[in-house]
Amino acid sequence: MKYRRPAAAAVLLATALTLTLTGCSSDGDKPDAEVKAKPPAASSVPDPADATTAPPAAPSPDAKPTGPVLPDAKLTPATGSFKENEKTYLRGRVPEKTDPAAVLQSGQESCQRVARTAKRDKDAATASVIAGEIPNAKDAITLLCPEQKPVLAAAEKGFGDGTRKAPQAGTFRAINPSPACTWQAKGKDGAVLASGPELGAKPGERITAKIPAGTAELVSAGCFAWVPA
Numbered sequence: 001m002k003y004r005r006p007a008a009a010a011v012l013l014a015t016a017l018t019l020t021l022t023g024c025s026s027d028g029d030k031p032d033a034e035v036k037a038k039p040p041a042a043s044s045v046p047d048p049a050d051a052t053t054a055p056p057a058a059p060s061p062d063a064k065p066t067g068p069v070l071p072d073a074k075l076t077p078a079t080g081s082f083k084e085n086e087k088t089y090l091r092g093r094v095p096e097k098t099d100p101a102a103v104l105q106s107g108q109e110s111c112q113r114v115a116r117t118a119k120r121d122k123d124a125a126t127a128s129v130i131a132g133e134i135p136n137a138k139d140a141i142t143l144l145c146p147e148q149k150p151v152l153a154a155a156e157k158g159f160g161d162g163t164r165k166a167p168q169a170g171t172f173r174a175i176n177p178s179p180a181c182t183w184q185a186k187g188k189d190g191a192v193l194a195s196g197p198e199l200g201a202k203p204g205e206r207i208t209a210k211i212p213a214g215t216a217e218l219v220s221a222g223c224f225a226w227v228p229a
Helices: 005-024 032-037 084-090 100-120 122-130 137-143 146-156
Strands: 159-165 170-175 182-186 192-196 208-211 217-228
Touching: 084 100, 084 137, 100 122, 100 137, 100 146, 122 137, 122 146, 122 170, 122 217, 137 146, 182 208, 192 208, 208 217
Parallel strands: none
Antiparallel strands: 159 217, 170 208, 170 217, 182 192, 182 217
8 A cells, every 4th residue: 555645745735835825915925017006095096986076156245147137026135124225236236046135245244344444544445445355345335335435436536556548637646555656657659758756655655646638548556546636
């Protein structure tokens, strides 16, 4: 009878080694092709399961409607009622699916900003209106806070930085100019008729622009806003 126990032991040893290698394998033991196929933990590739759909942004109450607006009959608050001047302010200003009260509140906040600023510094309030820093200031003042009409009247006589075509001749002063405030009055041929200040504005200095008759355009920068001197 032949002795076969060594052969059987070899088979058992080979099986044990195979199981051991399989159980202990890791990414570090895999071939390069397999390791590279798996994205790293910090991969920038998005996981479809994590994708979410953001809700559409609500229209800003201050934005001018570009589509359909609420008809006058639907300009009503959830409770109570609007005053006639409030309805006039809201007319043609409220986009569909927007709460009219939110649009009205925006106008009221503009009035509050004008009032607070004017209480401290009327020039600053005027300059803010000229520069467009207060949303819908003209309509808000006219319809919601007419007591601030002097600020609006002063702002309507002024203008902001940039290029102003055919400006009114006269003397204007800059409100809150920066040290870099400069201006030039140019004729139709582009020639400089007047300019200033030569060395820039000094802190607290009163800057005025004397615009001669026949000026085709006034170019200013760093002066913020101009009003009649």
